[in-house]
Each structure stands twice: as C-alpha cells, then as structure tokens.
Amino acid sequence: MSNAVSASKVRPALDLLYSDTEQALAGALDDLLAQRCAPAAVLARTEQPEAYDVALWKALAAEIGLAGLLIPEELGGAGASCRELAAAAERLGAHLAPVPYVGSAGVATATALTAAKTATRPGGGQEAGIAADLLRRLADGTVTAAVAVTASAMPADTFPAAVQLSGPQPGDAAAGIFRLRGRIDSVPDALPADVLLVPAEGVPNGLYLVEATAPGLHRVPVTSLDMTRQLCDVSLDGAPARQIAVGASAAAALDAGLVTGAVVLAAEQLGLAQRCLDMTVAYGKERRQFARQVGSFQAVKHRLADLWATITQARAASRYAAACLASDDPDTAVAVALAKSACSDAAVTAAQECVQLHGGIGFTWEHPAHLYLKRAKASSVTFGTPGAHRAALAGLANLPAPA
Amino acid sequence: MLDEENAPAKVLAQETELRERVLAFLADHPPAQTPRDDFLAARFDAGLGYVHYPVGHGGLGLPRNAQPALEEELAKAGAPDIDVRLNVIGLGMAAPTIIACASEEQKSRWLRPLWTGAEVWCQLFSEPGAGSDLASLATRAVRDGDDWVVTGQKVWTSLAHHAKRGLLLARTDPDVPKHAGLTYFALDMHAPGVEVRPLRQLTGEAEFNEVFLSQVRVPDADRIGAVGDGWKVANATLMNERVAIGSSRAVAREEGAAGFAAAAWRQHPERRTQDLHQRLLKLWAQAEVSRLAAERLRQQLAAGQPGPEGSASKLIFALLNQELSGWEVDFAGTDGLRYDDWTMRRDASSDYARGPVFRYLRSRGNSIEGGTSEILRNIIAERVLRLPAEPRADKDIPWKDLPR
Known part of the structure; x- marks a missing residue:
C-alpha cells in the first residue's frame, strides 16, 4: 500500500490557518500593491515594451523582503518557510503584480537551496559554493533568477533533455566553465532574470548557472496569453555556464524548485x-437591470455561492500544501497535487465567472477582468495542469490506471 | 486572535482541574460496579455530561473544546457512554435550544433525561405545505385555559417513533405576517391525539415519519420562549445545529464516500476503464480537499475565529456523495442493476454499508434534507456574500391572506 493510504489514520493536523506573521506580511503587501499596482497601471503596462515591473519587484524585494523569504538568515534571507511564501503569493495574485516572484523567490530559490544542500560530489563543494553565493545575491534582491524550464514542467517529470553540453573552448576547464547548447520554449519569469539555472542533459545530468549577459544566450519574448507574466524562448549556443549540481542532486534540486513552484502558483491562483469573486460580488450589488441589482437574481447569486464554496475548498488545499512543504511532511506529494489542481480549477472558474457576470463590460479591453482570465488560464497549465496533477494521485493514492 | 477564555495557560489549568474532577468522580462511581443508567445520571449531576452545559444542568459552563479531555479520562476507565446516535436530535438541536431559550424550571425537567437518553427527542418543523418556506407552516395551536390545543401535520420527522418529546413549531396567530405568528413548544409525543406513521422513501425503507396532530393538548408550561417568538427560537435551534456540525470530530482520508469508491477500484481491476479512472481521481481529490476544508473549519472554531465556511460544507458534501455513489454504480456494471431489498424497513438511520445502489439512491436526499442546496446557495449569497435579497411578496402580509 502506498504512503497516501497507509496515512489514512487521523494524523496530528497541520495548521491550516494564517499565522499573525503571515497576516502582517499580507497586509503590508496589500498596502504597497494598492499604491504601486493599480489595475489601470497593470493594464497600461501590457502595451509597453517592458512587460515586467522591475522597479516594483525591487521595491518588494528590498522593502518587504519578498525575494529572500525562503533563504536562511545566515545567507541574508528572512529564514521563513513556504507558508509565508504562499501567503505573499496570494496577495500578488490578487493584484496581478507583474513581477518574477514565482520564478525567482519560488522556483529558482528552492532549486538553489537544494543544490546548496545536496551538491556533495567527491572532491566537489565548489558547486555548493556557487549556489550559496547565488542565494546571498537573491536574498538582498540584487539578483533575480529563473530556472530555464518550459512552463508546463511539473514535479516528478523526467529530467529535461532540451539542453546539452557542447564542446569546450580553450581555458574552460581551468576556469570551471561548461558550454551549453539547446533551446527551451515558453519559459516563465526568465525575461527579467539576471541569472538562469539551466538543466542540461549529459552523463551525468547537471544543473548550470548562466549569467543573463553571457555570450551565446538569447531570450526572445513571446506574445503570451498571460499578458502580466510574459514568457520567453531561451536558446543557448555555446553559452558559458558554471555547474551548481550534478546527477541525483541536480534532479533533486530541479524537483524541489518545481514542487515549490506548483505550491506558490497554487496560492497565487x-x-x-x-x-x-470579490470584484464580481461588488458589481452584482452595483449594476442594475430590470430595476433591480443584478446580484439579487438567483441565476447570478447561486453561481457566486458555488464559486465561494469552491474557493473555500481551494483555500484549505493551498494552506495544507504550504504547511506540508514547510514541515517536510511525508504527505507533501499528495498535498501538492491537491493544491495545484484545486486552486487552478478555482481560479479558472472564478475568472470565467468574473467575465460572464460582468456582462458586456467584462468583455472589454478597458476592464481588468480579461487580465485575470489570461493569468488564470495560463497558470492552470503552468507547472502541471489540474489533470496532470490528479493523474499523479493514481500512484500516490494507490488508485492505479487501468491495465 | 485568541480571546481571554482560550489563552493557552488558562486552558491548560482548566484541563488539569477537569481531569482531576473526572478521576474523583470515577473513584466515587466505579464504572464496573455502577449500573449504566445510574452512572450516566450521576455523571450528569456532577456536571460531567457535556461540560459546556450550564452549571447545575449537566455541565460546568466550560468551552466546548474542554470536552475531549473528559471523554479521554472516561474512556480510559472503561466508563459507559451515552448513545449519541439514538438521540442525535435531542443532543444536537433540542439541548442547545433549551439551554439558550427555556426557563430554569424547564431546563431542570428536560435536560437530564435528554442527556442520559431516557427521553429521545424529535423535531416537528417541516410540513407537507412548508418545506423550504418553513415560516409559512399551518399547524395551529389555539389557547384553551392553561393549555394549547394543537392540530396539524408534520413530516420528515426522524426518530418520532422512538421519541418521548418533540420540538414543535406551530402557528398561534394567523392574523400577523408569517414569521411573527409562530410559537415554540416541547410536545409530549405520548399525549392523546399524536399519531406517528412511517414515511417510506425512494430507497424502500422508512427512516422518517409523518406525525399527525389532532386536538393535542400541550400545557402552556411546555412553551419555549414567548408567544409569537417561535421563529427566533427556531433559528437558535438551526444555528446550534450548524455549530454542532462544524465542530464535529476529525475524519481520516477515505473515511467517507470516497473510501467506498476507492476500495471498489482496488478490489476490481477487471472493471477499470480510462473514463472511470479520470472521474475517480477527480472525485477522490475533491473529497480529500473537502476533508481538509472541514479540518480548517475546526481549527478556526478552536482558535475562536468562527467563519462562514461551514455553509460550504453541506453543499459540497451532498454533491460529492451523489457524484461518488453515481460513480460506484457505473463502476459496478451489471451488478449495479441489482438491489438488496425493496422491503419496507424502519431503521433508525440509514446503513450506508448496504451497497452502492443504496448509497446512490439515499444520497439524492443529501441535497434536500436539512435545507436544500438551492436554499443553502441563497443563504451563502445573502448572508456571506451580502448580495441583495430577492424581492419578496410575503413579508408584510398577514399569514391568513397569503396566496396558496
């Protein structure tokens, strides 16, 4: 029997509420985002060349300390856990903040943390040093990083084969330089990154750090469904790289990044x-047709009641996943699958209902509803669709697929 | 935010004192040598029934969450316990209503036999003409000296055939708008004029009853709350029901309907198809998430932050039970075309282990009983989301003039 089933005794419950610290963090974020990230400004930015709001990201990193939440204090971070990371993500999702939080403070940071912990190649230690150095720079917000994986990558995937090692150039070996060649399409949060962490196939597989300014590295912005989290296609043509993890530790580091990514994205969703829901409820009280507030019609209010119930459920799943990850709980894999599937489904439903129940105005460019719809739908595919995460439960919950 | 009452140090001291009190009680009333009824009565008198009951009425006026410590000590000593299943309406609805709204004299008369199980209670609210629109009910109570004379018909009454008393909502004034003309009573189910008939349901059995009331005399001393305050008292009953449901015990993964489906899947590899697999994974995930949501709700209550999330639980519970049992019938193939027994049975409550077809049929009631899903959605929309109410035609008209 699998872990999931043998865990069927009632275990001591993890805390599924918001701690005082998490609430304070969320409040501070809401205040800052209300000023710096109003819907009109977010909409305006989507038609400017710079899709990410780098100045806002620097402010969030420096003033609130968002960049270093997961990073231990001895490396200059806040020494918090995935619980705080998820609580902050909820606020950023509510405001559609166009910042690389999920990719940098979530995926890349968790990847680097695991690399720093597990890079123990005989005679090595240098890789761990590079990862620790990166973490220090991430913590104070001077550097933004992204893991170069395609958006649909998810935990427990096979190690990506899109990038390989290419022939060394003179002096590389002495300088500890590797060369990478390959192409990864549709990478989230890589556009504003100063550093890319690139998984490359080889014997053994490895995880490599590439500076954004490196010769041979190209990032081409993609016209993206999600206008507030622009993707890019990454290509490497003999780009110089430093190894930060190899073999099993590279795989573990990448997986840790994707697990954290799925949980943070679920919270954002x-x-x-x-x-x-809040926007649509407010509109239902304000908009009048047939001499009544439209929110008084059962055809409208029942849909909103169902949506509220759905979100209530998703909140428990999101909190459980964050709590599991924070305490390294053996049920983490199940929790991640539940959270990503429940929150993605809730977000897509909510955004679709938001468009529909706003009627004509909800279909305009001027109203922000479409930005939420685009973010919700794109995020539901990112780091594993709800279906892909539920399929993972087949193994985790001992519900095997038909032979 | 923790309130004064739940401050950790105080809770701990309270718990220690409670455990000591239980041990002293057990020393005076050794379970092995005390007959069950005597033990339960003594336990109630010692304030060790439900500790959140008032002092002098089976409790100590402690918070609800002190109860587990008491139960733990009693279980350790092998003490007999009350049968919650038999008196689920009494304990879940009648007692909280009595505590909140009845007089001291009434509390003294009713709570002790209620708690020990000597007197089972039922609830006489719904009528054939008043389901979702409960406040439109037509059972009349007319004052006659020190008594009221009650005539009418009630329906969907669980446990009426075992009950000694019933929570009765009746119309005492037809000349005022419907909510204002109701009064609340405790009815003696053994009084002349009370007739209980089984109500057979689509599963074949009869879990519920119809109760016919013909010129039943109810002493005014058995009225709960003021004349005309029946709706207020009834709301106390329903609100307490929600608290009781919300703070119920933690359940394990696969303990509910999902467990039946998962067990069937594991047991019958030959029946597996891709379609059924996709549906099962989705339902299993939803069931597990709803279990976590229930756990989160319990944590909110324990932390003194009761939220409205409880209203979502029943909606989701009904939906999941129906979907999962529907899945089970599909998975069973032609076995799903066979039923165990349509014979009229009169069980106190349904046996969900009877099989997938029974579960499929019984679960249809989950979105009707205790508030339809449609009414629940109205409640969520209006009380949680604060959306405007539907325009209503029946609020300011005397009950007797309502169109019917």
Missing part, C-alpha cells in the same frame, strides 16, 4: 480567485 487562490488569491486571484478570491479577488475575481
């Missing part, structure tokens, strides 16, 4: 869903 939850925040987005709640905001869509």
